[in-house]
Amino acid sequence: MSTGQIADPNWSVPQPLRVARIRREAAAVATFEVTTTSPFVFSAGQFNMLYAFGLGEVAISISGDPAEEDRIMHTVRGVGAVSNALTRLRRGAVIGVRGPYGSCWPIAEAEGSDVVMVAGGLGLAPLRPAIYRALAYRERYGRVVLLYGARGPTDILYRHELERWRRRLDVDIEVTVDHAAADWRGNVGGVPALIPRISFDPEHAVALVCGPEIMMRFTIAALRDRGVAMDRIYLSMERNMKCAVGQCGHCQFGPDFVCREGPIFRFDRIAPLFNLREI
Ligand SMILES: Cc1cc2nc3c(=O)[nH]c(=O)nc-3n(C[C@H](O)[C@H](O)[C@H](O)COP(=O)(O)OP(=O)(O)OC[C@H]3O[C@@H](n4cnc5c(N)ncnc54)[C@H](O)[C@@H]3O)c2cc1C
Numbered sequence: 685m686s687t688g689q690i691a692d693p694n695w696s697v698p699q700p701l702r703v704a705r706i707r708r709e710a711a712a713v714a715t716f717e718v719t720t721t722s723p724f725v726f727s728a729g730q731f732n733m734l735y736a737f738g739l740g741e742v743a744i745s746i747s748g749d750p751a752e753e754d755r756i757m758h759t760v761r762g763v764g765a766v767s768n769a770l771t772r773l774r775r776g777a778v779i780g781v782r783g784p785y786g787s788c789w790p791i792a793e794a795e796g797s798d799v800v801m802v803a804g805g806l807g808l809a810p811l812r813p814a815i816y817r818a819l820a821y822r823e824r825y826g827r828v829v830l831l832y833g834a835r836g837p838t839d840i841l842y843r844h845e846l847e848r849w850r851r852r853l854d855v856d857i858e859v860t861v862d863h864a865a866a867d868w869r870g871n872v873g874g875v876p877a878l879i880p881r882i883s884f885d886p887e888h889a890v891a892l893v894c895g896p897e898i899m900m901r902f903t904i905a906a907l908r909d910r911g912v913a914m915d916r917i918y919l920s921m922e923r924n925m926k927c928a929v930g931q932c933g934h935c936q937f938g939p940d941f942v943c944r945e946g947p948i949f950r951f952d953r954i955a956p957l958f959n960l961r962e963i
């Protein structure tokens with residue numbers, strides 16, 4: 685099983701697209717939808733380059749449903765000039781979109797297996813298309829598990845959808861927060877601590893992991909303790925990007941470019957580098 689690669693992006697130059705809807709998810713985090721008249725085809729885990737006119741471009745994961753080809757969703761946290769501008773967009777605003785780029789989660793290849801998705805913070809955004817895909821073809825998978833950790837209850841993304849998915853009997857969803865007030869009745873603690881408690885078959889599971897690197901390290905250790913083999917674990921890496929097409933070298937990660945060979949990597953391929961903190 686390997687990560688997929690799509691050779692040709694839908695758009696290699698930024699397309700001006702209009703924001704049709706925007707939802708405030710949490711402090712400084714927004715999900716917005718742009719519409720397109722030509723079908724936009726992507727695979728779960730891929731990203732687009734979003735251009736805020738006059739400011740610059742950033743890589744942003746596609747967070748919507750791969751089955752919906754007439755709209756594209758992104759979830760952005762404002763941390764710098766470009767991302768802040770994107771989180772402040774209003775309905776009707778125009779942004780530039782090129783992509784999709786990069787490798788994808790092996791969600792189609794995982795059919796027949798249990799799927800364990802582990803997300804920390806904004807890491808839920810690139811996993812959301814994989815969740816849509818797994819739920820759309822639910823009968824093709826064994827157990828489907830989503831473990832999600834947020835900083836606090838008000839940082840939880842896609843809360844209505846999580847509630848809706850939770851009501852399904854065929855998907856196991858656990859949410860945990862780092863800190864909460866006394867009225868929070870859910871889990872408190874890091875997301876890796878949920879892994880020993882959940883039910884899945886480690887020998888026949890595929891794990892998809894996305895979040896801050898420290899969270900991914902502990903998650904991988906917990907998955908390995910449960911007996912999940914390194915070649916059944918996939919993670920999404922973030923590095924600074926410029927060109928997104930393997931030309932500029934900004935996103936170099938050892939011998940790979942994250943924009944071209946990644947952002948989704950099979951863990952056994954990158955384990956020696958992943959364990960070196962300075963890379
Ligand atoms: C494949 C890929 C997918 C990504 N998907 C998303 C996504 O779905 N949503 C999203 O919001 N971002 C995502 N990012 C991160 C995004 O591309 C930008 O790095 C980020 O939005 C900051 O861009 P900026 O130009 O606004 O800030 P910059 O001017 O680059 O940074 C401003 C400050 O924020 C810090 N910073 C930069 N990036 C981050 C970060 N990711 N988290 C916290 N602090 C940071 C910098 O160190 C700096 O101090 C992704 C990156 C990659 C490589």
Ligand code: FES
Nearest residue numbers: 926928932933943
């Ligand atoms: S962003 Fe230019 S090589 Fe990856």
